[in-house]
Amino acid sequence: MSAEQPKAPFAGLRVADFAWVGVGPTVSKYLADHGAEVIRIESSTYPESLRRVGPFVDNIPGVDRSGYYANFNSSKLGASINLKHPRGPELAKRIALACDVVTESFTPGTMARFGLDYASLSAERPDLVMISMPLYGQTGPWSHYSGFGHVLQGAAGFNHLTGWPDEPPIGTGTAYTDFLVPHIGAVGLIAALDYRRRTGVGQYIDFGQFEAAIHGLWTAMLDWTANGHEQTRMGNRDPEAAPHGCYRCRDGRYIVLACFTEKQWEGFRAALGRPDWCDLERMRRKWQRLNEQKEIDRHIQAWLDGYTYDPARPDVFADEGGESQGRRFTTDEVMMHFQDYGVPCGIVRSPEAMRSDPQMLHRQHYWMLEHPVMGLRSYDGPAFRLSATPTKLRKAAPCLGEDNEYVFKEIVGLGDEEFIELLADGAFE
Amino acid sequence: MAMPDGVPPVPFAHPGGPLAGYRVLDLADEKGQLCTRLLGELGADVIKVEPREGDPTRGCGPFFRGEEGAETSLFWWVMNAGKRSVTCELRLEQGRELLHRLAARSDILVETCVPGTQAALGLDYPTLRAVNPSLIVVSISGFGQTGPYAKLHTSDIVAAALGGHMHLNGDEEHGPVRTTVPQAFTQANFQAAVGAMVALYARGVNDGVGQHVDVSMQEAMSLAMDNAQTTWDIRGINLGGPGMRRNNTQFTTPRYLYETADGWVACVQAGGLFGVLANTIIDWLAETGEAGPLDSPEWRARLVNPQPLNDDERPIVEDVLAAFCKKRLKDDLVAEAQRRGAGWAPVLSPREIADSRQLAARDYWVRVQHEAIGESFVYPGAPWKFSATPWMQRGRAPHVGEHNDQVYAELLDIGAADLRRLRMRMAV
Numbered sequence: 001m002s003a004e005q006p007k008a009p010f011a012g013l014r015v016a017d018f019a020w021v022g023v024g025p026t027v028s029k030y031l032a033d034h035g036a037e038v039i040r041i042e043s044s045t046y047p048e049s050l051r052r053v054g055p056f057v058d059n060i061p062g063v064d065r066s067g068y069y070a071n072f073n074s075s076k077l078g079a080s081i082n083l084k085h086p087r088g089p090e091l092a093k094r095i096a097l098a099c100d101v102v103t104e105s106f107t108p109g110t111m112a113r114f115g116l117d118y119a120s121l122s123a124e125r126p127d128l129v130m131i132s133m134p135l136y137g138q139t140g141p142w143s144h145y146s147g148f149g150h151v152l153q154g155a156a157g158f159n160h161l162t163g164w165p166d167e168p169p170i171g172t173g174t175a176y177t178d179f180l181v182p183h184i185g186a187v188g189l190i191a192a193l194d195y196r197r198r199t200g201v202g203q204y205i206d207f208g209q210f211e212a213a214i215h216g217l218w219t220a221m222l223d224w225t226a227n228g229h230e231q232t233r234m235g236n237r238d239p240e241a242a243p244h245g246c247y248r249c250r251d252g253r254y255i256v257l258a259c260f261t262e263k264q265w266e267g268f269r270a271a272l273g274r275p276d277w278c279d280l281e282r283m284r285r286k287w288q289r290l291n292e293q294k295e296i297d298r299h300i301q302a303w304l305d306g307y308t309y310d311p312a313r314p315d316v317f318a319d320e321g322g323e324s325q326g327r328r329f330t331t332d333e334v335m336m337h338f339q340d341y342g343v344p345c346g347i348v349r350s351p352e353a354m355r356s357d358p359q360m361l362h363r364q365h366y367w368m369l370e371h372p373v374m375g376l377r378s379y380d381g382p383a384f385r386l387s388a389t390p391t392k393l394r395k396a397a398p399c400l401g402e403d404n405e406y407v408f409k410e411i412v413g414l415g416d417e418e419f420i421e422l423l424a425d426g427a428f429e
Numbered sequence: 430m431a432m433p434d435g436v437p438p439v440p441f442a443h444p445g446g447p448l449a450g451y452r453v454l455d456l457a458d459e460k461g462q463l464c465t466r467l468l469g470e471l472g473a474d475v476i477k478v479e480p481r482e483g484d485p486t487r488g489c490g491p492f493f494r495g496e497e498g499a500e501t502s503l504f505w506w507v508m509n510a511g512k513r514s515v516t517c518e519l520r521l522e523q524g525r526e527l528l529h530r531l532a533a534r535s536d537i538l539v540e541t542c543v544p545g546t547q548a549a550l551g552l553d554y555p556t557l558r559a560v561n562p563s564l565i566v567v568s569i570s571g572f573g574q575t576g577p578y579a580k581l582h583t584s585d586i587v588a589a590a591l592g593g594h595m596h597l598n599g600d601e602e603h604g605p606v607r608t609t610v611p612q613a614f615t616q617a618n619f620q621a622a623v624g625a626m627v628a629l630y631a632r633g634v635n636d637g638v639g640q641h642v643d644v645s646m647q648e649a650m651s652l653a654m655d656n657a658q659t660t661w662d663i664r665g666i667n668l669g670g671p672g673m674r675r676n677n678t679q680f681t682t683p684r685y686l687y688e689t690a691d692g693w694v695a696c697v698q699a700g701g702l703f704g705v706l707a708n709t710i711i712d713w714l715a716e717t718g719e720a721g722p723l724d725s726p727e728w729r730a731r732l733v734n735p736q737p738l739n740d741d742e743r744p745i746v747e748d749v750l751a752a753f754c755k756k757r758l759k760d761d762l763v764a765e766a767q768r769r770g771a772g773w774a775p776v777l778s779p780r781e782i783a784d785s786r787q788l789a790a791r792d793y794w795v796r797v798q799h800e801a802i803g804e805s806f807v808y809p810g811a812p813w814k815f816s817a818t819p820w821m822q823r824g825r826a827p828h829v830g831e832h833n834d835q836v837y838a839e840l841l842d843i844g845a846a847d848l849r850r851l852r853m854r855m856a857v
Contacts (some may be wrong), residue, residue, distance in 0.1 A: 006631065006635040006638050007634060007635060008631075009627050009628075009630045009631035009634065010630065012634075030623060030627065034627050034631075053656075054656075054660070054664070054677070054678040055656060055659055055660040055662075055663040055664045055666070055678040056663070056678075057663055059664065067656065067659030067660065067663040068656040068659060070659065071656070071658070071659050118816075136787055137791055137814070138814075139790065139791060140786075140787045140788075140790035140791045141786055141787055141790055142786075142787040143787075144767075145763075145767050145772070145774070146767065146770070146771075146772040147697075147772030147773070147774050148697060148772060150675060150685060150695065150697055151685070151695040151696060151697060151772060151773060151774035152774060153695070154686075154693070154694070154695030154774050154775065154776040154777070155695070155774040155775055155776070155777050155782075156777070156782070157610075157777055157778065157779060158608060158610075159686070159693065159695060160776060160777065160778045160779070161608055161609045161610050162598065162606065162608045162609065163606060164603060164606065167603075168673055168686060168688070168693065169686070169693055169776050170599070170600065170606075170672050170686065171686070171695070172594070172597070172598050172608055172612075172653075173598045173599065173655075173670045173671050173676065174594070174597055174598075174653060174654065174655035174657075174676075176608075176612075176653065178655070179616075179652055179653035179655065180612075180615070180653070183616075183619035183622070183623050184467070184619060184622075184812050184813075185813075186623050186626070187467055187468075187471075187619070187622045187626050188447075188471070188812065188813035188815070188820075190623070190626035190627065190629075190630055191446075191447040191448050191471045191626060191818075192447050192815060192817075192818065193630060194447065194448070194626070194629060194630050194633060195448075195817070195818055197630070197633050197634070198633070201817055202817075203816045203817035203818065204815075204816040205813050205814065205815055205816070206814035206816075207812070207814075208814075211788070211793055211809075211810070211811065211812055212812040212813075214782060214809045215463070215467075215809055215812055216610070216612065216615045216619075217610050217779065217782075218504075218507070218610040218611055218614075218615065219490075219491055219503045219504050219507055219610075220610050220779045221779055221782065221783065221807075221808070221809050222503045222506060222507050222808065223491050223503055224779040224780050224783055225783060225806055225807040226503060226506075226806040226807075227491065227493065227494060227495070227503070229491065230778055230779055230780050231609065231610070231779060232609070232778070234609045235603075236605075236606055236607050237609075238585075238586070238609075239490060239491065240489070240490055241584070244586065246586070246590070246595070246604060246605050246606070246607070248604060254590070254595075254604055254605050255590070256586045256587055256589075256590040256595070256607075257587075258584040258585075258586050258587065260584065339581050339582055342582055343582060344581075344582040344583050344584040344586075344587045345582070345587065346581075346583075346587035346588070346590040346591040347590060347591065348590040348595045348596050348605045349590065349591055349592070349593045349596060350593070350596045350667050350669070351593060351596065351597075351657040351658055351660065351661040351667055351668055352661050353593075354593045354651060354654070354658065354661075355658075355661065355662075357591065357647075358576070358577045358578065359572045359573070359576045359577055359578035359579075359591075359645075359647060360647070360651065362573075362575070362576030362577060362578075363573050363576060363645060363648055365648050366658070374663075377659070377663065378658065378662040380651070380652055380658060382620060382623065382624065383617070383620040383624075383644055383645050383646075383648035383649035383651075383652060384567075384620055384621065384623070384624030384627075384642050384643065384644045384645075385642070385643040385644075386624065386627065386628055386631070386640055386641075386642055387554075387640045387641040387642075387643070388628075388631065388635070388638050388639070388640035388641075389628070389631040389635070389638075389640065
């Protein structure tokens with residue numbers, strides 16, 4: 001083993017990133033944040049959707065002002081090409097051929113229209129690894145369907161499995177599959193890169209977001225295919241734990257708690273001060289408690305009403321419930337109180353609260369990066385820490401076309417004059 | 430395919446996968462079994478290491494036909510399909526020694542112990558590194574290996590709450606809700622898989638240097654907060670659960686979910702009635718005379734205007750679309766919307782996903798033989814279609830210690846007599 005510092009995993013790899021919105025850029029972000037030179041290839045005539053969606057700095061829309069875009073594009077270079085310009089497709093192809101990896105997420109057929117499909121590129125660069133990642137894959141009756149993660153979560157079952165029983169399938173409140181499938185995409189892409197590293201063989205990956213997302217449904221598919229049982233949304237309940245829920249504290253925040261095991265149930269009882277209702281015959285076994293969840297939830301809510309308070313309004317205290325014997329808990333204290341008794345318990349953190357969560361701070365999850373237009377802004381890093389080759393978000397997201405001069409002169413090999421001519425002619429718009 | 434007597438039928442050999450030749454030891458619970466299964470289907474030899482009485486997650490429901498037992502957990506079936514299983518008693522020194530000999534012959538080890546409790550089982554990184562400096566050790570826990578929450582008790586809902594996702598999930602009236610199929614576990618598995626792959630690639634370009642990959646379930650869940658984290662950072666707006674609407678930093682969007690005659694459809698911003706597609710959608714509704722007040726120059730001009738809809742306008746737009754959808758089937762609605770350029774999707778249940786024409790056309794599903802039951806069942810298929818190194822489902826999940834003889838003989842050269850001795854000492 002060499003004594004010097006190990007090099008960044010993907011140092012020396014170059015990536016042409018034609019992908020857009022959430023999924024594709026997140027896949028290439030993993031490569032960029034671990035050393036690859038990733039070139040976002042965009043166009044000002046048809047800017048990437050996320051550059052047009054907020055949050056915008058100072059609430060002023062602008063292609064270089066969106067935090068939504070920025071977060072998925074740390075450590076990348078920005079190039080812009082107008083593919084409608086007579087020389088646009090050729091320039092794009094020259095970038096792609098200078099790269100080890102091509103990523104894209106257009107509707108099937110789009111890349112081929114510009115001569116940028118795998119067959120055309122690999123004819124000239126056989127060791128190229130290319131991944132296409134539209135919603136539904138390259139083939140099939142839905143392959144031309146458009147959409148976003150916000151609706152794909154519906155097709156992939158997440159709406160059906162989120163919400164309260166007998167109420168609408170509200171979904172996760174996010175474009176959920178955009179934050180699920182890129183991780184799977186990245187695993188396949190890096191596996192193909194590792195294969196190439198060892199054998200020199202390139203390949204094409206037809207990645208359908210829909211197909212990947214189904215692997216996030218846990219046991220729901222097999223429960224249907226093997227048991228004929230259709231899982232559905234259960235609010236905050238769980239088929240294997242009681243209690244298992246989300247409850248409001250006096251300061252308006254919510255806590256969750258879960259008892260899967262007898263040990264956790266015992267801890268829960270002790271944490272509540274061993275109230276009589278816990279000793280009822282119908283609370284003795286878990287299968288019984290699973291049937292008594294409504295009553296258990298009522299007791300928990302009454303306990304929290306009685307024992308928690310809002311430090312901002314200490315004079316307001318519950319009369320109802322009347323269970324308190326003096327001790328009062330803030331929401332933070334009540335979480336630790338249950339934890340001390342061995343009960344899995346946590347506070348529902350808001351986006352604001354995430355930023356001061358002691359554990360997230362300890363993990364230094366959020367990276368602060370300086371952007372020329374947006375200023376110092378926070379970016380997500382991955383959820384893993386690598387001891388030998390740490391993740392490094394090297395720079396903020398690129399402005400549109402920020403690195404054109406480097407990309408087209410150094411990588412594509414255009415001369416100064418040709419670059420200026422093409423620039424004047426709108427080839428980089 | 431006929432198997433010679435005595436040879437376990439699974440896992441199927443997968444020499445053509447991109448990870449063929451690598452070996453993974455799986456000492457994980459719910460936080461890591463899906464991660465290693467993904468690696469196995471890419472070609473790695475995944476060995477599930479269980480205690481003698483079987484892995485505790487064999488007790489996770491639901492169960493086949495509702496009958497609890499070590500071989501009937503559907504959780505076990507899904508998460509451990511295509512792995513080999515050995516038993517190894519890590520509470521005994523001889524068991525730990527066996528594990529370390531396996532670790533010396535492996536590339537990746539995935540463990541999910543409560544931080545600080547690994548050493549007692551010989552699973553701490555310093556010990557494993559001493560055994561095999563090239564080993565990649567992936568530790569998945571609720572909150573990471575160190576820090577103020579490292580030792581807290583966790584579960585899926587706890588990580589979904591402390592990971593911020595639940596705050597965006599739900600609505601004002603009911604409060605936060607968890608997605609019923611555990612997503613904090615899912616996210617932790619996927620982050621672990623990405624981390625393992627980055628570390629594996631790093632090893633290849635760094636003379637075989639192994640490393641420790643420390644994964645936090647809370648942090649994994651926080652990555653699914655959409656643009657809420659940047660919205661707080663940039664605008665100081667603290668987003669919550671939008672219910673049937675979408676979060677937008679500046680305004681309340683129209684509903685994106687509408688009931689149909691046979692279920693629900695998902696369509697961004699009232700199906701496109703608000704925004705650049707507004708006229709296209711109004712034309713569609715107008716063709717059957719169902720556009721109501723919207724088929725007027727004033728409304729048309731209003732709806733293509735990016736100015737947010739106010740509280741009086743929004744219900745008018747939503748009601749028109751709701752009445753239109755309620756009379757129609759979701760597949761018909763989606764096909765027609767797509768034909769007109771609007772990115773709608775049906776809201777599907779597991780049964781409807783299983784019946785999907787798209788997935789059938791893609792030859793997605795795989796049939797997995799469970800010979801002990803005498804039946805085969807349909808499992809989800811390839812997340813990736815590789816042109817050179819195909820993905821492959823490798824058969825059913827293993828029985829407890831099913832591959833003891835095979836693995837210990839093949840990897841550690843332990844013969845039948847030695848294995849008997851280990852069995853008597855309860856190490857295997």
